[in-house]
Amino acid sequence: MDFEPIASLETTRREFRAWLNAHSNVCTRWRELRHGEDTRKRVEFLRHWQRTLQSERWVAVHFPEEVGGRGGSLLEHLVVQQELARADAPPLINGAAVTIFAPTLLLFGTTQQRQRYLPPLLAAEELWCLGFSEPNAGSDLASLRTRAERQGDVFVVNGQKVWTTYANQADYGLFLVRTDPQAPPHRGISSLIVPMRSSGVTVRPLREITGDTDFNEVFLENVVVPATNLVGELNRGWDVILTALGHERGTLLLVDHVRRKVELEELHRWLRATGKANDLLVRQRFAEFWTEVAIMGLHGLALVSDLQHGRTPTNVSVLKLYGSELAQRFLDFALTAQGPYAQLWRGDDRVVRDGAWQHTWLMARAMTIASGTSEIQRNIIAQRLLGLPRN
Numbered sequence: 001m002d003f004e005p006i007a008s009l010e011t012t013r014r015e016f017r018a019w020l021n022a023h024s025n026v027c028t029r030w031r032e033l034r035h036g037e038d039t040r041k042r043v044e045f046l047r048h049w050q051r052t053l054q055s056e057r058w059v060a061v062h063f064p065e066e067v068g069g070r071g072g073s074l075l076e077h078l079v080v081q082q083e084l085a086r087a088d089a090p091p092l093i094n095g096a097a098v099t100i101f102a103p104t105l106l107l108f109g110t111t112q113q114r115q116r117y118l119p120p121l122l123a124a125e126e127l128w129c130l131g132f133s134e135p136n137a138g139s140d141l142a143s144l145r146t147r148a149e150r151q152g153d154v155f156v157v158n159g160q161k162v163w164t165t166y167a168n169q170a171d172y173g174l175f176l177v178r179t180d181p182q183a184p185p186h187r188g189i190s191s192l193i194v195p196m197r198s199s200g201v202t203v204r205p206l207r208e209i210t211g212d213t214d215f216n217e218v219f220l221e222n223v224v225v226p227a228t229n230l231v232g233e234l235n236r237g238w239d240v241i242l243t244a245l246g247h248e249r250g251t252l253l254l255v256d257h258v259r260r261k262v263e264l265e266e267l268h269r270w271l272r273a274t275g276k277a278n279d280l281l282v283r284q285r286f287a288e289f290w291t292e293v294a295i296m297g298l299h300g301l302a303l304v305s306d307l308q309h310g311r312t313p314t315n316v317s318v319l320k321l322y323g324s325e326l327a328q329r330f331l332d333f334a335l336t337a338q339g340p341y342a343q344l345w346r347g348d349d350r351v352v353r354d355g356a357w358q359h360t361w362l363m364a365r366a367m368t369i370a371s372g373t374s375e376i377q378r379n380i381i382a383q384r385l386l387g388l389p390r391n
């Protein structure tokens, strides 16, 4: 593994950092909005931000120019994402679609599909959701039951999805559907682009523990979808999903340690300002977290090294497990350090940082579930990395 910075990446980093510095007012505005309860206002703000980024083609640097990228490398894209995290900039509203759906469409989509959907997706002119999970198909996604029946040149879709992030805001969704009920579970699944405003699509928002309503239930009743919306081959949707989730885990995780570091720095400032940093136990715990985030960064470098040398990354599950559990422990610490003030919520006169850590602490419960639970990551590590038997 090579620890030296790669010269071409540092050029991209400098160029993007300068651009971001010129837009630093956006980061300040985001700090005021990010923990607010008004989802619609937040979405509008984030939409505008992604459009601004895309006006200079910073959203997907590694994509070909004809669909809105800069024709750069995946590592250059990751550098841009890391800089966004470092500046504590607003996230991409279409972030999951940029990370998961867009690379999948590049690989499996037709030329027409790429040209039609990618430019408005990158510019957040059209928002996307991902309809994979169902009430009885989460970790065991292959048991999904939503049916799509081919009738002439359309599919008719019936079923239910759940936990569909931003389905209440989305224009389109990439849905996993069963197209051959007789085939074994991993076969007979296809992926379809479903226009969310179609007749027969009902979206019911779910209120989360944070008070936000980003998740939804999606009901599909005789929804007619053109057959041209099939992504990849019929009944080969499992290959599509494996590619999609591989992108999600790899790329999102590489940015996470930068985000944790920014949070730690914020906590550090607060501990010093309140005099709590003088407590020996607090200092010791803080040093432990600092070390752990540095370890996470080194795991990230190993992942970059794999990508750079064209190897399939081996430690993605380790990074996911370690990073998500570390985030929960770190936020427990941030709340414990507040003492009884930790019980206050935003809006209260005496709440610390307008309840930002309280909000993230609650949200962090989701980190060990989303994109594969901790138990599933442990299974993968045991079986694929350590070669242990299944039972």
Ligand SMILES: Cc1cc2nc3c(=O)[nH]c(=O)nc-3n(C[C@H](O)[C@H](O)[C@H](O)COP(=O)(O)OP(=O)(O)OC[C@H]3O[C@@H](n4cnc5c(N)ncnc54)[C@H](O)[C@@H]3O)c2cc1C
Residues within 6 Å of the ligand: 129, 130, 131, 132, 133, 134, 135, 136, 137, 138, 139, 140, 162, 163, 164, 165, 366, 367, 369, 370, 371, 372, 373, 374, 375, 376, 379
């Ligand atoms: C923040 C967030 C965003 C999400 N966004 C989306 C989205 O946009 N689109 C979408 O489709 N889905 C989304 N999801 C859903 C997510 O993919 C599922 O929650 C996840 O895959 C787990 O599935 P489940 O909730 O059905 O839990 P289950 O699979 O029912 O698991 C329940 C418990 O059993 C354990 N378990 C299950 N199988 C095993 C096993 N073989 N061995 C050991 N333990 C096991 C799990 O670890 C868990 O603790 C999101 C979830 C979160 C938290």
